[in-house]
Amino acid sequence: MKKDIERILLVEPNFPIPSKSNNHKNFLPIGLLKLASYYRDQGHKIKLVRGNLKSEDFDFKPDKIEITSLFTYWAPHVKDSVAHYRKMFPRAKITVGGIYASLMPDHCKKYTKCDQVYRGVHTEAEKCYPAYDLVTNQNPHPLDYQIIHSSRGCPRKCNFCGTWVIEPRFKAKKSIKDEINKRNVVFYDNNLLNNPYIENILKELIELKKHNKISWCESQSGFDGRVLIKKPKLAKLLKKAGFRYPRIAWDWGFENYRDIKKQLGILVKGGYRYNDIFIFMIYNWNIQFEEMEEKRIKCWEWKVQIADCRYRPLDQTFDNYYPKESQTSKDYYIHTQGNWTDALVKQFRNNVRRQNICARQGLNFYSKTFERMKAKKNIIFKTKKMSRNEVSKYLTKLKIDYWFPDDVTYSDYGLKLKYEQEKKVIELY
Ligand code: SF4
Known part of the structure; x- marks a missing residue:
C-alpha cells in the first residue's frame, strides 16, 4: 500500500434509533456517506460501521477514525463510540464531526476525549454523491x-x-x-x-x-x-x-x-x-x-x-x-x-x-380500549353513527374510556385539574 493511502473508519454511534429504522429517511448518516465517497475518490480505503462493533467483527485496522454526531442530547452515545474505538484502535486518530460537534466543539473535545473536532459542513465532501452502496x-x-x-x-x-x-x-x-x-x-x-x-x-x-x-x-x-x-x-x-x-x-x-x-x-x-x-x-x-x-x-x-x-x-x-x-x-x-x-x-x-x-x-373520538381492539366490533361500529352525547352516555355505561380531541385536557396523570370554567375538562385515563 502506498504511504499516502489511509484506512479510514467512519462511525455512526449507537444512537437510540430502532434497528428497523436504521435506514429510515430521517436517520441516514448522509454526512458519512459523502465523506466515504470523498475518501474513496482519493484512493483511501474506507469502512462504514453503525454502532459499536466487536473486535472480532473487524477485518480493518484504521489509521483514522471519523465519528459523526447528531443532536447535542445524544452526546453520551458519541462519547461511548469514541471510548469504544479508542480502546480497540489506540493508535488511530479520532475526529468527531456533525451537529453536536459543530454546536459544542469545546464540550465535544473535552467530554468525548476525541483528538479533534470538525465544525460545520465539509465543503469538499459536500460535492460528492453519497456512497449509498455502504448502507x-x-x-x-x-x-x-x-x-x-x-x-x-x-x-x-x-x-x-x-x-x-x-x-x-x-x-x-x-x-x-x-x-x-x-x-x-x-x-x-x-x-x-x-x-x-x-x-x-x-x-x-x-x-x-x-x-x-x-x-x-x-x-x-x-x-x-x-x-x-x-x-x-x-x-x-x-x-x-x-x-x-x-x-x-x-x-x-x-x-x-x-x-x-x-x-x-x-x-x-x-x-x-x-x-x-x-x-x-x-x-x-x-x-x-x-x-x-x-x-x-x-x-x-x-x-x-x-x-x-x-x-x-x-x-x-x-x-x-x-x-x-x-x-x-x-x-x-x-x-x-x-x-x-x-x-x-x-x-x-x-x-x-x-x-x-x-x-x-376520520374518527370523532379516541378510545384506548378501541385502539387495542379490546371492545367488541359491534360496539365500535355502533359508536360510529352516534352523536357526541350518545357516545359519552353509551361508553360511560359500558365503562369504556373515550376522549374528544376538542377538550382541553389536563389529566396530570390521574389528577383532574381545572383549566377554565367554560372549557370543561374531560379525561378518563
Ligand atoms: S432558522 Fe430556519 S431552519 Fe431554523 S427553524 Fe427557523 S426557519 Fe427553520
Whole structure:
C-alpha cells in the first residue's frame, strides 16, 4: 500500500434509533456517506460501521477514525463510540464531526476525549454523491430513496434552531436534476422554499415525474409558510412534483392562527387534502401548555395532523425521556420558565398522538380500549353513527374510556385539574 493511502473508519454511534429504522429517511448518516465517497475518490480505503462493533467483527485496522454526531442530547452515545474505538484502535486518530460537534466543539473535545473536532459542513465532501452502496449492503431492504440538499443554511434566525450556527451562509443550487438517479427524493434542506431557484427546481422535478423517473418527494423540514403566502403558486408546483406529507410550522402563539389558516388554504388549493398536511409545533417551550392546547384544538378544527417537537436547548447534553414514567429535570429538559412540568409535557404529547389518530382515521373520538381492539366490533361500529352525547352516555355505561380531541385536557396523570370554567375538562385515563 502506498504511504499516502489511509484506512479510514467512519462511525455512526449507537444512537437510540430502532434497528428497523436504521435506514429510515430521517436517520441516514448522509454526512458519512459523502465523506466515504470523498475518501474513496482519493484512493483511501474506507469502512462504514453503525454502532459499536466487536473486535472480532473487524477485518480493518484504521489509521483514522471519523465519528459523526447528531443532536447535542445524544452526546453520551458519541462519547461511548469514541471510548469504544479508542480502546480497540489506540493508535488511530479520532475526529468527531456533525451537529453536536459543530454546536459544542469545546464540550465535544473535552467530554468525548476525541483528538479533534470538525465544525460545520465539509465543503469538499459536500460535492460528492453519497456512497449509498455502504448502507444498502448493510440492510436487507434496498434503499428506495436518495437525499438531496438543494440549499444549505437558512436566511432566518429562529432562536431555538442551530441551523444558522452550523451553516451560517445560505447557499442555494439552481438545479438538481443531474443529481437524481433514484425514484424517490428526500430533501434535507433546512428551508427548501427559500431557495431563490425553487421554481426551477420544482419544474425539473415535475419534468422527471412526467417521464416516470421519480415517484415521490419529501421535505424533511417543514415548508416555510411565509414563502407560501408570498408565492402561493408554489403549492401547485409542489403537488405536481410529487411532494407528499407537506408540513408547515406554527412555532409562535395562538394569535398567528389566521396566517396558518391562510397557508393551509394555499396548500389545499394546490391540491393537498387537510388530513395529508402536518403542522410542526414546538412544545415544552415559551408557549404555555394552555395555549398549546388551544393551538392543538385549532388543528383539530382544521383536521390537520400535528408533528410535535419537544424542545431541548441547543446545549442540552442528555435526554432520558421515558413516556411511561414520572420523571424530573434530572432525566430530561423541562422548560419550567414556560410553566411546563413532566406531567404537562407527557399530557400534550399524548393529546397530540390521540388527536392524530382521529384525524388520520376520520374518527370523532379516541378510545384506548378501541385502539387495542379490546371492545367488541359491534360496539365500535355502533359508536360510529352516534352523536357526541350518545357516545359519552353509551361508553360511560359500558365503562369504556373515550376522549374528544376538542377538550382541553389536563389529566396530570390521574389528577383532574381545572383549566377554565367554560372549557370543561374531560379525561378518563
Ligand atoms: S426557519 Fe427553520 S431552519 Fe430556519 S432558522 Fe427557523 S427553524 Fe431554523
